[in-house]
Every structure is written in C-alpha cells, then in structure tokens.
Amino acid sequence: MTSLGRIYVPGDAAAVSVGADRVAQRIADVVATRGIDAEIVRTGTRGMLWMEPLVEIDAPGGRIGFGPVSEHDVADLLALGRAHPLCIGPVAAHPFLATQQRVTFARCGVVDPTSVDEYRRHAGLRGLYRALDLGPEAIVEAVTESGLRGRGGAGFPTGIKWQTVARTPADARFVVCNADEGDSGTFADRMLMEGDPFALIEGMVIAGLAVGAERGFVYIRSEYPYAIRRMQEAVDTARRDGFLGRDLLGSGHHFDIEIRRGAGAYICGEETALLESLEGRRGQVRPKPPLPAISGLFGRPTVVNNVLTLAAVPTILAEGSAYYRDLGVGRSRGTMPIQLSGNVARGGLVERAFGLTLREIVEEYGGGTRSGRPVRAVQVGGPLGAYWPTALLDTPFDYEAFLERGGMIGHGGVVVFDDSVDLAEQARFAFEFCAEESCGKCTPCRLGATRGRETMERILAGERIEPNIELVRDLCEVMRDGSLCALGGLTPMPVLSALEHFHEDFARR
Amino acid sequence: MPVVRAPSLPRMASPSTHLEFDAERVREIARRWSDRDGGLLPALLEINDRFGHVDARAVPILAEALNRSRAEVHGVLSFYHDLRTEPPARHTVALCQGEACQAVGATRLLAEIRQAGLDDHDVQVAPVYCLGNCALGPCALVDGELVARLDRTQLIGCLS
Numbered sequence: 001m002t003s004l005g006r007i008y009v010p011g012d013a014a015a016v017s018v019g020a021d022r023v024a025q026r027i028a029d030v031v032a033t034r035g036i037d038a039e040i041v042r043t044g045t046r047g048m049l050w051m052e053p054l055v056e057i058d059a060p061g062g063r064i065g066f067g068p069v070s071e072h073d074v075a076d077l078l079a080l081g082r083a084h085p086l087c088i089g090p091v092a093a094h095p096f097l098a099t100q101q102r103v104t105f106a107r108c109g110v111v112d113p114t115s116v117d118e119y120r121r122h123a124g125l126r127g128l129y130r131a132l133d134l135g136p137e138a139i140v141e142a143v144t145e146s147g148l149r150g151r152g153g154a155g156f157p158t159g160i161k162w163q164t165v166a167r168t169p170a171d172a173r174f175v176v177c178n179a180d181e182g183d184s185g186t187f188a189d190r191m192l193m194e195g196d197p198f199a200l201i202e203g204m205v206i207a208g209l210a211v212g213a214e215r216g217f218v219y220i221r222s223e224y225p226y227a228i229r230r231m232q233e234a235v236d237t238a239r240r241d242g243f244l245g246r247d248l249l250g251s252g253h254h255f256d257i258e259i260r261r262g263a264g265a266y267i268c269g270e271e272t273a274l275l276e277s278l279e280g281r282r283g284q285v286r287p288k289p290p291l292p293a294i295s296g297l298f299g300r301p302t303v304v305n306n307v308l309t310l311a312a313v314p315t316i317l318a319e320g321s322a323y324y325r326d327l328g329v330g331r332s333r334g335t336m337p338i339q340l341s342g343n344v345a346r347g348g349l350v351e352r353a354f355g356l357t358l359r360e361i362v363e364e365y366g367g368g369t370r371s372g373r374p375v376r377a378v379q380v381g382g383p384l385g386a387y388w389p390t391a392l393l394d395t396p397f398d399y400e401a402f403l404e405r406g407g408m409i410g411h412g413g414v415v416v417f418d419d420s421v422d423l424a425e426q427a428r429f430a431f432e433f434c435a436e437e438s439c440g441k442c443t444p445c446r447l448g449a450t451r452g453r454e455t456m457e458r459i460l461a462g463e464r465i466e467p468n469i470e471l472v473r474d475l476c477e478v479m480r481d482g483s484l485c486a487l488g489g490l491t492p493m494p495v496l497s498a499l500e501h502f503h504e505d506f507a508r509r
Numbered sequence: 510m511p512v513v514r515a516p517s518l519p520r521m522a523s524p525s526t527h528l529e530f531d532a533e534r535v536r537e538i539a540r541r542w543s544d545r546d547g548g549l550l551p552a553l554l555e556i557n558d559r560f561g562h563v564d565a566r567a568v569p570i571l572a573e574a575l576n577r578s579r580a581e582v583h584g585v586l587s588f589y590h591d592l593r594t595e596p597p598a599r600h601t602v603a604l605c606q607g608e609a610c611q612a613v614g615a616t617r618l619l620a621e622i623r624q625a626g627l628d629d630h631d632v633q634v635a636p637v638y639c640l641g642n643c644a645l646g647p648c649a650l651v652d653g654e655l656v657a658r659l660d661r662t663q664l665i666g667c668l669s
Contacts, residue, residue, distance in 0.1 A: 014642050017657035049644035184607025184639035222554075222591050223603075223640050225653065260547075263554055264590030266638060280549035281581070282588040298546060340644065342612035347644025370613065379608055383638070415609045415643070426608070433638065439588075 004031075004038040004078070005058035010109065011042030012052075012194045013226040014187070019070060020053040026071040027055070030078055044195015046109030047349030048096050056091055057081070065091035096346060096365060101327065103335045104312050105188075105351050108195035114233065116241045119198045125243060127314030131206045132251050134317070139210040140166060143313060145321035147333025152178055152269075152306030153381065153410040153486070155399045158313075161303060164293040165211040168301040175207045175216040175255075175303045176278065176296070177310055179231075180262050180269040182221060183382025185413030188337040188349060189307035193220070193227040196311070197234035201244060201257060203310035206317060207303050208255035216255065217297070219274050221262040232259045266437035270485045271304040273439060284439040285485040306411070308337055329355035332398040342379075342415035343369045352397075359393035361414055373418040377502065379426075381410025383433050384490035386497035387423060406497060408490075423502035424509075427472075427495045428456035434491040445488025448479040452495070462509035469499065469506055527561035527596070534559070535567045539574035549575050549585055553592055562593035598633035600668060603650040606636040609643035618647050621661045632668055 009015075009024040024040055031038045048054060051067035055077070066077055066086040077084045088094055102108075111118045119125065131139050144159025165173055177200065181189040193200060204216045218235075220228045235257050238244035246254045265283045267273045272286035275297050296302025312334060316324045324334045332354035338361055341347045345367035362368075362378055369375055378388045386407030388395070395401055402409050431452035438445045452475050459468045476492035483489040499506060528534070538555050542548030552571060556563050563586055572579045586592050604619050622634055642648045645657035651667045 013655050014645055014657070017642055017648065017655040018645060052645070181641060182639060184605075185609040185643045186639075187641040187643055190641040223637065223650070226655075260551065261554060263550060263592055264637075265588065277550060278547050280547035280551075280575075280585065282584050284588075341609040341646070342643065344644070383608060413609075413643070415612055417612045421612070426611075429608075429611070437638070 002034070002036045004036055006039045006041050007031075008041050008043050008056040008063065010045040010052060010054060010195075011113075012045035012109075012191060013224070014049050014191075015045050015052040015054070016226070018052050018068070022071040023053045023055065023069050023074060026074040027078070030075050034078070036078065041112050043111065044108045044113050045191060046091065046097065047105065047191060047351075048094065048346070049348040050346045051088070054091075059090075062090045062092050064089055065094070096348065096350075100351050101335050101353050102351050103315050103324070103327070104199070104308060104337055105192065105196070105349065106315075107199065108191060111196065113195050113197055113230065114237065116198065116237060116243075119196075123318060124198055124314075125202060127317035128202050128205055128243060128249070130317045131209050132249065132253070136166060136210050136212060139206060139317065142317060142321045143210070146316040146324040147321075147328070147331070148309065148312055148316060148324065149332070149399065150306060151308035151312070151336070151411065152271075153183075153408070155409075158305065158309055161293050161305070162207065162210050164291070165213075165301040165303050168294050170301050172215070172298075173211050173213040173301045173303075174297045175204050175211070175213045175305075176271075176275065176292075177204055177216065177218040177307060178269065178271060178274055178304055179218050179220040179224075179227070179307050180274060181224070181307070181411070182266040182269045183384075183411050183413055185341050185379065185415040186339050186382060186411045187341075188339050188412060190224050190227050191349060192307055192311050192337075193224070194230050197231050198238060199311045199314055200231070200307055201234060201238050203313040204257060205244060205248065205255050206313050207305065207310060209253060211301070211303055213303065214254045214256070216257040217260055217278055218257060219260050219262060219268070219278055221268075222264055228259060228261055235259060265439075267439040267485075267487060270487065272485070274304065275302065282439070284441045285487075287484060308411075327353035329353075329396065329398055330400055332400065336397060336409070336412050338397065338412045338414055340366050340414050340416070343371055343418045344416040345370050354398045355396050357394050357396050358388065358414070361397065362393060362416055366414075366416060369416060369418040371418045371420075373420065375416055376419040376421055377417045377423060377426075379415040379417070379494065380413065381408045381493075382413050383430065384408075384486060384493055385410050385413070386493050387426065387501060388497070389501040392501075406500070407493065423498040423505040424456070424460055425505075427498040427506075428453060428460060430491055430494040430498075431456055434487060438487060442482070442484040442488060444479045444482035445484070445491075448475055448483075448488060449491060451475060452479075452491070459506055460509065465507060465509060473499070528559055530560060530564045530566060532566065532570060535570050536574065539571050543574045543576075549577060549582065550589070553582075553586060553589075557592050561596050565594065598631055600632045600652055601650075602632065602634045602664070602668070603637035603640070604634060604664075605638070605640050605642075605646065605648045607639035607643065609639075610646035610648060613646045615647040618659065618661060618664065622664060625661070625665065
C-alpha cells in the first residue's frame, strides 16, 4: 500500500472560495479508490493567496507544495508527486514565505486549527502558563515592555490600556475582541481566526488574567460566517480542554468567552459603537471620554483590542518582551501582518518586522499588478487610508513614518491599483462609503459625507472644478476636526491624498 | 485510514427553508435571549435567520420580552444592514464593492450584472463593502457562499 502520510488542504474561506473543498473531496475520493494510506488535514491558509488552493504533502526536509490546484489536477498530482508541473518545492523555502518573520502567524496554514494537541506541540499555551506564573502586574509589565501597540488601526500602546483597566476600581471588568474587520483590503483577522483560533483565545485569557476580567466577548462581523463557526468551535474545544472557563488549567482563575455576530454595520468596528452593539443597541458612536478602559461594556472597565493585538500576546509572554521588542523600528515594535491585495500579481499575507518599505511589499512580495500594467496608486490602511503615489513607495512601514507623510498604516491593508484608476472617482467613493456607513450621531460625518459626494459628482461632471475642489477641502477640514470618530474624521484622508498626489485626475474633466 | 471530510462554509438558510411568521416561535427566541446581556441584537439576528426577515409583528413581542420600548427595538432593527423587514428574493448576491475589488473591476461587474437584467424579483443583487477575500477579487457571497475571482460569465453561471 502506498503511503503519502498527511495531505494538507486549506479550509480557510479564501481557499474554499476558489475551490479548496472540491479539491479536498477529490483527494479523498482518489486516495480511497487507489487504496493510498493518507490523512487529509484541513489547515488554515499560509497566506500565499494567489496560489490557493495550495495543497501540501509531507516530505523529508519539509512539506512540498502544489498550487493553484483544481480538482482536475488531483489524480495526476497524487501519482506524479514532485514531478507534477504545479509543484513549488518546499513550501517554507518559497521566496514569498522564506523572507517573512512569522510570529503571530507562525502556526497559520501549518497546523490543524481544530486540534489542541497540535496547538500545544507548536508552542501553544506556553504564554498562558508563563502568565499564570507571573501574575497580573508582571503580565501588564511584559506587554508594556514589548512595545505592542493596537493593531486595529489606532496604534495605542496595549500595556497602558491594560494597566488603566486593571487599576480602575470596579465590580466587573471585560475583555472585548474587536473582530469586526470591516476595512476593505484587510483579512488578517479572518485568516487568524480560521487558521489559528486558539492563539486568539489564549491571548484573551491572558488579557483577562492581567486586568482581572472573567468574561470576554469576540464580536465578529457577519460577513465572516466561516470564522464565526470556527471560533465558536474553538471556544467549545478550549473549554473542554480546560484552558478556558472555570478554574482554567487548575489555576483557580476563571475566564470565559462568548462569540457575538455583527449585523452588517461597518461603524461597529469603531470601539464605542461596537460596545453599543454588544449591549444590544444601534451601533452608534459614544463620545470619549470616558474611555472604554474606564467605562466600557455595561459601564465597566473594558479592554477592547483587535484580533491581531490579542493574538500577539501569547508569544510576548512565552518568548519574553525583549524578543518582540527587538523586532521593528522606532516606536513601531514587533511584527505587522500586512495584507496585500487589489490589482496585484501575488496577493496575500506578509508578516514582517516594521520598517520594510512599501516598495518591497508591492514590488518584491506582490510582483506588481495582476493586470500587468504599471502600478499607479496604493491605498494603505483601509477605506479611510491615504492613496500613495509610486514616488512615495520608499516610505518605511511604520506608524510614525506614515503619519508624517499624511497617511496611516491602519490595520495593515495594502491595496494596489494600476494606471487605469481614476483617483477623482476614488475620492467620490470615499465620501459615498462614509455616507453609507455613517452612524448618524454627529453632523460633520452624517451631512458632510453626503455633501462631499455631491460636490465630487459635480467635479466629475466638469462643473466649476477649482471652486468645487476648494469646497471639498473646506468640508474635509470640518469633517476631520469636528467628527466624533475616525469614520468622519479620516474620510478626508483618502480624499485629500488623492487631491494632493493625483490632482490631474480632478482637473482634467 | 482517517480521512477528514471537507468542512464547507455554513449555508445560510435559503428562502425555501424560511418559516412563516409564528408568534409563539418568536416569543420562544425572545425569551431565550431575555436574560442574556445585550440580547436584543442576537435575538433579532436569530429571528432574521429563521424567518428570512423580521416581521413587524415581532417588534412588540421582543419589546415585551426584553423589557425595551418598541421604539428601541425598531431603532435597532432599522440600523443594521443585515436585518430585513421584507422577505428576501429567492437568490441573493452580495457583490463586493470594496476598494480591493474595485481595483480588479468590481464596479463594472456590478453594472454589467444589473444591465444583464439579473437583478429582479428572483435575484437580489446588492453591493457589500468587503468580504475579507481581497487578494482574490472580485468576490461575492452568492446565497451565502463565498465565490472569488469572478467575472460576468462566472457570476451568471453561479446563478443559473
């Protein structure tokens, strides 16, 4: 009987969207028909998304990969092995992966995300055991020392936030994971929840220990049905395994997690709107202060952190804060999972220490555009992020370097556009999106977005272009300075960056 | 020989499995969520999933069970895109119009689909802003199933 050992097929939604389930089914059929001894493992994705479905097979010296595989390739692939034309050789040695620094995503695409045993074998729960030894104050200190900042977009120092929650007197505290990953061009939260859900759970338990919270919520957007199911299963598994729930790991500490589904409102990615939604209300933004760390969910001190922030915590505890802090540059410490998408030849997830340039991301990892035309603009940081011209591609990926040049790294989304893009149209879209998703609480955002869209429509129609551009600038200033939250406050960023770097698109009507 | 079967994306309840309005079932759902913190939104989502939409008759039932005013329940119901007050079409296509999909032609694709007359009482085509599959655009959720690298022919194929 032939033995192939384990065959790995991603079960991640991205892989499934291009046929991974059909490939896995076909492999199961061929293996059964030919009497091959093999086990099919559904992993997360490695993040080489242009190559999905990427099938891997155990081999001496590391797994070898094949991609992109369709169900029609399966029979030949299993017969020919390395000799098959889709073979890319050892996966970990692929140039797209070999130069990455996978810290948060070390297990994603490698392990079976449903298996706690495999999680433990790949360094899982080491951070939690360490945290239990350290106690609350030393955990907060370790996270502060690591230099970890919020990966959701705002970049607030995580240790400081935790300390505030821990020190605020209260009868209860909460840990809320913001998994409402609504920024277009971002998918790292989804990838992690589907490919390594226990890492997020472990991070949340550690946060709970650090601040003295016994309940946590993961608020996941409804557009991620598979991530919701995977997280729900993982929470049930973690509870059965004993590292979640009452007296976790026999420590005498309690912490439990509830998964909550969003209902299709982008604004619920804003932390105070998310809290309103969790409380069962309209997802409208709350004025700050009070900060959620002082008065958050149900009026109690609450840690609200993004998926990637919480998932970075176990490694910081397990390896020590110096390990994490020594990666990165300036005040941007550790690694950033960068999501490369849009019109790009090789789209996917690139986790690297801060400091690599936008050019390396777009040209070396991305390989230029999918259409083969020249790159013209790159939007970084989601729909509220700036449009960058190619002249600025040497900007290092770092919170401060981006701020200095009028942009932001946000949640790490990098969307590539070729030379067919019309930046005046993109500016109009930025207003339209804001109008569509505004919660309506504050006037600059609610009305400004609509007036902005109308004014951009006039510019696009060639009406009084220069005076209307002046109006748009004026409106942007009001929205930036007068809005309650980042939706209204940052919509000017894509608009003004488009105006600044691509003025010809506005003027040529 | 342990063969792990392919887990597939959870299918949303399709219109054929949606139930007719039933006050007793709504009351049962509302009761189940009434003692949970922030239970109104999950209760509305469950009703929306089960019946395909939230019938106006469900509002007073929820208000009473969750001790909220009808205005509050209506406020929540009318805020979220996912919550419907009318039954859905037989097929739904949520076609991503986020920037990453725009960069690979999603705007044109939406216009083409609408022009092709596919957006009628049988098929509802609606824009959605990001499905988290940005490296493989244009993407859509067709009856709740994620499909990627779409063009006009493929999308029409998905529907017929």
